[in-house]
Amino acid sequence: MRPPCDPSKFVADAVKNIPPSGIRRFFDLVSGLEDIVSLGVGEPDFITPWHIREMCIHSLEKGQTSYTSNYGLPDLRDELTRTYYSRYGLDYDPSSEILITTGVSEALDIAVRTVVNPGDEVIIVQPSYVAYVPSVVLAGGKPVIVSTHRDDDFSLTAEALKPAITNKTKAIILNFPNNPTGAIMTQEDLEGIADLVVENDLFVISDEVYECLTYGSKHVPFSSLEGMKERTVMLNGFSKAYAMTGLRLGFAMGSPEIIHSMMMIHQYSMLCAPITAQIGAIEALRNGKDEMERMVREYDRRRHFIVRGFNRIGLDCCNPRGAFYAFPYIGNTGLSSSEFAERLLDEKKVVTIPGDVFGEAGEGFLRCAYAASIDDIRKALDRMGDFVDGLKL
């Protein structure tokens, strides 16, 4: 008889040390509950537009199921070049400055691994998407947190960023339009950041996956600022703009040096992004503008509806100008974010995400996705109103 063995001892320390994601507990709490209304979903509630799905199906019928170039299908990279030139005048060479990835998640992982040496400090602006800190830690880097605040509409100011920079700082991870706050950055806001980037010789990893979802003002890619193209890798994807989350397709745009280096990792870890999704993405770029704009207008209406609703029930909520999240303040209820969210789920069956999941700066807030039908949003607001009223008694 060979002795029994505890396999957990084989797990590397770096992985063991990843803090548990706050969301797991929520999954467990939610499962089994009936009649729940969820504002906790970080993906569109639209189905991928039919013309995109139809193109994917057609490609499968034709038997297009092979590997593609490590960089991704040339047609897709050509379309991306055209798209970004026409949207912003950005000029990326399809043969050397674009890498197609399996979702922005993969692009983030390999971008971080490409630039971070062990011990390098990477500035992460919070509240923000949950993957940045673990990605930096897994690459051996040291995350340094900079907080944004409600008073600044959660945009990043140069004053807030400056004290966090040391001689070990290598890069900054930006995420605007922001998940979970819905904040955006204007050109003016970004210029101040760009000055600091140059002064301190930094690199910028800019996750712009919510690029197309802005309301009332046009997105400004960080790489479009003067002198920033070489210092930036833009991460982006099709999930949010074209409702293609499960198809897992993202891309990175940057200098040939960075993109080539990212490809060195990608070729061995992923080889290439799924071809079916790449074909769908070409169709999305070529013919998806109208549908995408229709979805954005729909989000815009829900945004007005939910923000007005929160303010009506006594939860102060500033106007998110991007993405599809509202970030109401619940600090004056006397509950912490997670107490509020857990009790709300338990007592009223409404799923929201506690703000502190996105970093300490999110404490006192709730992330509420308005990528949900108006009926669901109305139901959620009614129940939350009851819940808040109950707290006052």
Added chain:
Amino acid sequence: MDEKIRHILEILENDARTSPEEIASLTDMSAQEVSQTIAKLEETGVIRHYKTIVDWDLVGENYVYAVIELKVTLERNQGYQAIAERIYKFPEVRSVRLLSGNYDISLTVRGKSMKDVAFFVAEKIATLDQVQSTSTHFVLKTYKEDGVILHEPETITRLPVSF
């Protein structure tokens, strides 16, 4: 087009019963402002009509629909408008369109039975001086009407929680 007007029109095109109060909360306007804008859109004919798409089959009212293709000859001083007007005044006629291609005008006709529709076409349409020929296609099933899928719409299943 003004963005607010576009929002109002899209909301009403999707659901004409949406109240001014609800439209107001969707567009960051006041209910009064919404009502005034809608009144203006009605006045100027931008909003033509509000109607309901009914699946009559489900209440046992088995209407018969047919698409009729017409070839017409135009008379001196009379364009397509004149013939279209003659035709659309019949209540049995649900739509009239002038088309490019092999025939000129396409009608949708509704009747209580196939016989009804056939007689209507034979007696009222084919006999018009300007009508050269008719071709009647009975509708066997309607899957989608004016943007509305008349059967189970697609639904999306998502995880209840994700980042």
